[in-house]
Amino acid sequence: MAATKSLAPGSVPPSRPTKEQLFKTHKTHLESQDLSPDAPRPVKQPILAEAYPASTRSIRDVEIIPLSELRVEKHHRGQGIIVKVISPPFIGAGAVSIVEDEFGNVEKLAIYNQGDASILSGVPEGCLVAVKEPYYMHSGGDSDYMICCDHPSDVILLRFNDPIIPESLRLGPLLKSAADWRSAGDKAFLEKDFPTAVFCYAEAIEACGDDAAFKAPIHTKRAGTNLILGRYDAAKADALASITGGPGDWKAYYNAGRAAYGLCEYAASKEFLDKALQINPSGTGVRKQHERCLARLREEEHGDYNFGAMLASLSPQHIHLDRGSFLRNTRVAESKHHGRGLFATRALQAGDIAFVEKATLMPNQYEPSRASAALYAMMVRQLCDNPSLAQSVLQLYAGDSLERTGAEGTIVDGVPVVDVFLVEGIRTKNCFSAPLSTFEDTKPRSPAGRMAKGLWAHASYMNHSCVPNTMRSFVGDMLISRATRAIAEGDEIFQQYVPVNALLDLRTAVFKDNWGFECSCQLCVSERRSPRDKLDARKKALAAIERTGTKKPAAGKGGGAIATDATIRHMEKLAKQLEDLHEPDIYDALPRLALIYPCDWLVDAHRARKNHAKVVRYALQVLRNFGFNVPSGEADAADDSWDPREIYTTSGDASLMTVHIVLALRRLAEAYRALGQRDSAGRCIEAAQFGYTLVTGFENDSRVLE
Numbered sequence: 001m002a003a004t005k006s007l008a009p010g011s012v013p014p015s016r017p018t019k020e021q022l023f024k025t026h027k028t029h030l031e032s033q034d035l036s037p038d039a040p041r042p043v044k045q046p047i048l049a050e051a052y053p054a055s056t057r058s059i060r061d062v063e064i065i066p067l068s069e070l071r072v073e074k075h076h077r078g079q080g081i082i083v084k085v086i087s088p089p090f091i092g093a094g095a096v097s098i099v100e101d102e103f104g105n106v107e108k109l110a111i112y113n114q115g116d117a118s119i120l121s122g123v124p125e126g127c128l129v130a131v132k133e134p135y136y137m138h139s140g141g142d143s144d145y146m147i148c149c150d151h152p153s154d155v156i157l158l159r160f161n162d163p164i165i166p167e168s169l170r171l172g173p174l175l176k177s178a179a180d181w182r183s184a185g186d187k188a189f190l191e192k193d194f195p196t197a198v199f200c201y202a203e204a205i206e207a208c209g210d211d212a213a214f215k216a217p218i219h220t221k222r223a224g225t226n227l228i229l230g231r232y233d234a235a236k237a238d239a240l241a242s243i244t245g246g247p248g249d250w251k252a253y254y255n256a257g258r259a260a261y262g263l264c265e266y267a268a269s270k271e272f273l274d275k276a277l278q279i280n281p282s283g284t285g286v287r288k289q290h291e292r293c294l295a296r297l298r299e300e301e302h303g304d305y306n307f308g309a310m311l312a313s314l315s316p317q318h319i320h321l322d323r324g325s326f327l328r329n330t331r332v333a334e335s336k337h338h339g340r341g342l343f344a345t346r347a348l349q350a351g352d353i354a355f356v357e358k359a360t361l362m363p364n365q366y367e368p369s370r371a372s373a374a375l376y377a378m379m380v381r382q383l384c385d386n387p388s389l390a391q392s393v394l395q396l397y398a399g400d401s402l403e404r405t406g407a408e409g410t411i412v413d414g415v416p417v418v419d420v421f422l423v424e425g426i427r428t429k430n431c432f433s434a435p436l437s438t439f440e441d442t443k444p445r446s447p448a449g450r451m452a453k454g455l456w457a458h459a460s461y462m463n464h465s466c467v468p469n470t471m472r473s474f475v476g477d478m479l480i481s482r483a484t485r486a487i488a489e490g491d492e493i494f495q496q497y498v499p500v501n502a503l504l505d506l507r508t509a510v511f512k513d514n515w516g517f518e519c520s521c522q523l524c525v526s527e528r529r530s531p532r533d534k535l536d537a538r539k540k541a542l543a544a545i546e547r548t549g550t551k552k553p554a555a556g557k558g559g560g561a562i563a564t565d566a567t568i569r570h571m572e573k574l575a576k577q578l579e580d581l582h583e584p585d586i587y588d589a590l591p592r593l594a595l596i597y598p599c600d601w602l603v604d605a606h607r608a609r610k611n612h613a614k615v616v617r618y619a620l621q622v623l624r625n626f627g628f629n630v631p632s633g634e635a636d637a638a639d640d641s642w643d644p645r646e647i648y649t650t651s652g653d654a655s656l657m658t659v660h661i662v663l664a665l666r667r668l669a670e671a672y673r674a675l676g677q678r679d680s681a682g683r684c685i686e687a688a689q690f691g692y693t694l695v696t697g698f699e700n701d702s703r704v705l706e
């Protein structure tokens with residue numbers, strides 16, 4: 001083992017196992033594998049190996065080499081292999097099979113990252129496979145090597161009559177006629193083995209030559225099968241290929257319409273369905289589909305959603321909502337901050353919808369430890385299955401360190417080039433965590449951390465700001481983005497990638513480490529003007545405040561825990577000291593995020609003691625420290641003419657909207673009411689209601705926060 005480990009990349013392995021040895025080990029693996037339908041399928045983890053680009057060449061343009069010429073730890077650029085699978089697959093994180101070339105050389109072939117719609121996810125014995133630019137890897141044991149295929153587009157399942165197959169590997173016609181292949185396809189379909197059905201129908205179409213009358217119904221069958229598999233591009237192509245010019249063509253247009261609908265191409269879908277209805281005006285299925293399509297087009301055009309009904313329709317099983325995306329208020333353009341960004345196409349007021357987007361991809365997986373792996377697997381699968389999706393998703397930013405060939409997403413050998421390292425880069429830079437619904441998630445007693453991960457391709461173009469002008473929320477797989485203040489036509493719109501840390505150093509590190517940028521928002525740029533000793537002093541002061549704030553309070557009379565007078569006074573003193581560490585010339589109109597924690601704490605402490613004037617004072621401070629315009633002194637706080645409903649329109653462009661604002665407004669309302677200032681209380685409730693719409697995406701009763 002030591003000898004093989006020290007082999008230089010590109011060298012000849014000193015020994016390779018014989019066919020018998022390979023089969024013996026493979027058999028023990030096969031015997032240990034549980035193939036029952038209930039057996040847990042291994043979760044495919046995102047790739048961790050060293051990145052290398054997917055092959056962009058056709059198998060017809062590379063030199064075919066024998067397995068004996070494979071060299072250890074080498075990517076065989078410009079070369080390829082053609083092999084027959086001679087064992088059943090062992091299914092683990094990938095599918096491992098034994099393969100043989102035309103000279104009788106044998107090797108292990110490990111195929112990873114194939115989708116469930118691909119035969120290659122468990123390639124059956126007897127299949128012929130080509131691997132482009134293979135990587136031959138030492139897999140750990142003595143003389144233990146395997147051909148390792150990470151990129152799904154590097155492996156091609158060959159048709160049995162492909163002329164590229166060497167003579168000695170040719171099986172001769174497996175089935176006698178096109179009709180036999182069609183029957184085999186039908187049988188596989190009835191057995192719900194849809195990938196095999198697609199393969200057999202392809203062979204039938206190929207075998208029947210120019211017999212258009214024979215071909216058309218097979219295209220129809222394959223269109224239906226591809227629809228089931230979610231391979232919408234292929235389904236659409238098959239549906240259109242099944243058009244004959246006869247009265248049965250409504251079915252072809254109907255299938256094409258369903259496929260376009262599956263791709264969220266509603267305008268195209270409508271056109272196909274219009275044609276289907278022209279031929280078959282009484283088709284109820286077609287009419288229903290047509291109505292659904294019109295509803296999606298209305299959503300795309302007007303952004304008119306019944307969010308309440310959408311929320312009510314959610315369940316743990318049903319998270320994908322049948323809704324269109326409303327994107328026309330924003331467009332992608334060059335940003336002065338970084339690459340591309342999203343820009344307003346019209347003036348937006350605080351509260352307006354910037355956009356509503358249906359997830360491009362989002363698995364129903366709210367278990368945090370599995371959510372990333374589930375999204376990665378879904379991305380790879382869907383991009384392979386739908387080339388048009390691959391084209392758009394693979395354009396997204398993936399970090400600067402990954403090599404791009406420019407051919408990502410293009411079709412080579414009939415499949416889109418999908419580079420799994422690029423997919424993973426795109427996932428990490430663009431995915432969002434999403435609760436089942438933000439409204440439910442903001443309720444005080446909702447279980448924390450139940451988040452799925454998803455990709456929203458349009459939202460992915462948004463750059464980050466710590467004081468953003470939009471806020472996102474979720475209902476199932478729909479992302480709602482609302483303006484938190486006025487945005488002029490042509491302005492860039494920003495979102496917060498993650499809730500930002502109060503301390504400049506800590507949040508700078510988060511953006512550097514996870515996204516590779518230094519934030520240039522107004523808050524970060526201004527805070528960087530603070531001298532180092534001030535930043536450090538604030539950090540120390542906040543640590544002292546947090547220690548005081550988390551000290552166990554004394555038990556109150558009614559059994560409740562209430563902070564002592566001394567602790568409250570101490571906290572007030574510490575908060576004042578921290579406030580004095582903020583330079584007025586820098587923080588005049590900026591949030592002072594470090595002060596939010598002590599002010600929130602003081603609101604709660606004074607509220608528990610029914611000290612309403614102090615609640616007013618510190619709740620106003622919470623608003624001010626998030627960057628909102630509030631009366632400055634205590635005298636002003638009692639001033640009835642201050643209108644909290646105006647904070648969203650009069651606060652400049654560095655405020656930070658969060659659910660804390662809504663809660664602070666509710667606390668203010670309660671205190672004002674207790675102080676007899678009913679009008680002020682009513683206005684605070686209205687302001688809280690408005691804020692809660694921004695936070696949850698649509699009108700919801702903010703009383704649930706209490």
Ligand SMILES: C[S@@+](CC[C@H](N)C(=O)[O-])C[C@H]1O[C@@H](n2cnc3c(N)ncnc32)[C@H](O)[C@@H]1O
Pocket residue numbers: 335337338339340341396397429430460461462463464465514515516517518519520521
């Ligand atoms: C989700 S992408 C945003 C779209 C990206 N600008 C593009 O061209 O596709 C995230 C990446 O954008 C960049 N980015 C986002 N916000 C930024 C900001 N405020 N300043 C500089 N770069 C930023 C970072 O490189 C980050 O990894």
